Amino acid sequence: MRIFKRLLALFLLMIMPFVLSACGSNSSSSDSDQKVTVNFFNQKPEITAQYQKLIKMYQKKHPNVKIQLTTAGQGGGAAALQSKFSSGEAPDIIMLGGLPDIERYEDHLLTLKNLSASKNILPRLVSGGMTEKHRLVGIPVDLEAYGWVINRKVFAKAGVDPDQIHNYQQFVSAVKKIDAQKDRLHLQGVFGFNGADTNSITSMSAQFTSGYYKNDQVKAFESKKFPWTQEKRMKQYLDLIKQYSVKPILSVKYDPSIQDLLFNGKVAMIPQGNWVIPTLDSLEKNWVQNKMGMLPYYVKDNGKDELLTGSSWYLGVTKDHPSHEKAAKDFINWMYNSKEAQDVIINEMRFVPATKNFNTARLPDDVSKDIYQVGTSKNAMTPIHKQYPNGFANEVIGPMVQRYFAGKTSWENLKQVISNQYRQLKTVQSGK
Known part of the structure; x- marks a missing residue:
């Protein structure tokens, strides 16, 4: 028996290194082969194909990471995202539309301050991705410009040089000069204002409200008052649009205003931004480089007006699935930092990066x-319309401006309704 015990002990000592080695090998193999699926919720349908391309590129280099893209937009994105959380299927990466979204999902969002993708964000855009406790939870998707998208060929045929327009009075003179030649130029109107789209009306309103907050988006979000400091100029623009836009204004929809009216030279300008670039160049190669320009809204009586520039969308990472966090962050870092991903973003999505020290020579068009x-x-100057209360665009300012265009409400009544509803929505949604 004693000899047996000794032989058993000797046998165990001899095989132990092999057992430990096997265990270590299995552990290492398990870690390296561990697969993870990252769910990415996108609210911009127009760039779905480009995101899918980026995902394929990334997965080719990271075979153990699968990125599942879900897209919901065109007004239904916010509801679809909320239903994901309500059903316990929170995505890992989410596209957030301003501080109201951030406040809603704040408890689910990770701090991204130390993410390498966060290091080069344009400083004035940082507040758009922060919680009330000054925690950075969102990274701007791109840099967007808001103003008038113009057809330079129409301007040239009318003998109007857009580069020589520097104030509101000169803008009005240009509008009248183009309108006087409307028949010769075969125009349906000077403006192709898409009055059927309440979101476009809302982004236009930011031209007259943003200056009040001086790039502090948190302050704009917390304010319970709709600022009327540029009331006079806002009314002047709406009256100008009412007179010189395609009629009836409320029948003009978003897609036709871009793909028909502007593209085909049936109007001189539409109230949009550089997000229309991919659509225009898909209709005709180099249309943007050859024909597109942008003009700001001339709001100041003294000083130079520039295009409003900011980001409508921010990317956040949730903490609902801890095992997915690293993979989600790594993918975002790759999108923002790698040249191959940036080439897709600037050349196919046609985004302008919202980062410091970017080499503009890489951008594919002058606009x-x-x-x-x-x-x-x-x-x-950063636009603040994304910080309006939830529902304000579709339920208040959009319908009220539509009623004003149709002659069904006075300016004073419009002001009163907008002010009251803005305050009520902010009060209810802030809980204060």
Whole structure:
């Protein structure tokens, strides 16, 4: 028996290194082969194909990571995202539409301050991705410009040089000069204002409300008052649009205003931004480089007006699935930092990066280069319409401006309704 015990002990000592080695090998193999699925919720349907391309590129280099893209937009994105959380299927990466979204999902969002993708964000855009406790939870998707998208060929045929327009009075003179030649130029109107779209009306309103907050988006979000400091100029623009736009204004929809009216030279300008670039160049190669320009809204009576530039969307990472966090962060870092991903973003999505020290020579058209120059200047101004209360666009300001265009409400009544409803929505949604 004693000899047996000794032989058993000796046998165990001899095989132990092999057992430990096998265990270590299995552990290492398990870690390296561990697969993870990252769910990415996108609210911009127009760039779904480009995101899918980026995902394929990333998965080719990271075979153990699968990124599942879900897209919901065109007004239904917010509800679809909320239903994901309500059903316990919170995505890992989410596209957030301003501080109201961030407040709603704050308890689910990770701090991204130390993410390498966060290091080069344009400083004035940081507040758009922060919680009330000054925690950075969102990274801007791109740099967008808001103003008038113009057809330079129409301007040229009318003998109007857009580069010589520097104030509101000169803008009005240009509008009247183009209108006087409407028949010769075969125009349906000077403006192709898409009055059927309440979101476009809302983003236009930011031209007259943003200056009040001086790039502090948190302050704009917390305010319970709709600022009327540029009331006079806002009314002047709405009256100008009412007179010189395609009629009836409320029948003009978003897609036709871009793909028919502007593209085909049936109007001189539409109230949009550089997000229309991919659509226009898909209709005709180099249309943007050859024909597109942008003009700001001339709001100041003294000083130079520039295009409003900011980001409508921010990317956040949730903490609902801890085992997915690293993979989600790594993918975002790759999108923002790798040249191959940026090439897709700037050349196919046609985004202008919302980052410091970007080489504008890489941007594929002059409009995008101009937007980056304006957006990174010391006097750049951020639009604040994404910080309006939930429901304000579709239920209040959009319908009230539509009623004003149709002659069914006075300016004073419009002001009163907008002010009251803005305050009520902010009060209810803030709980204060």
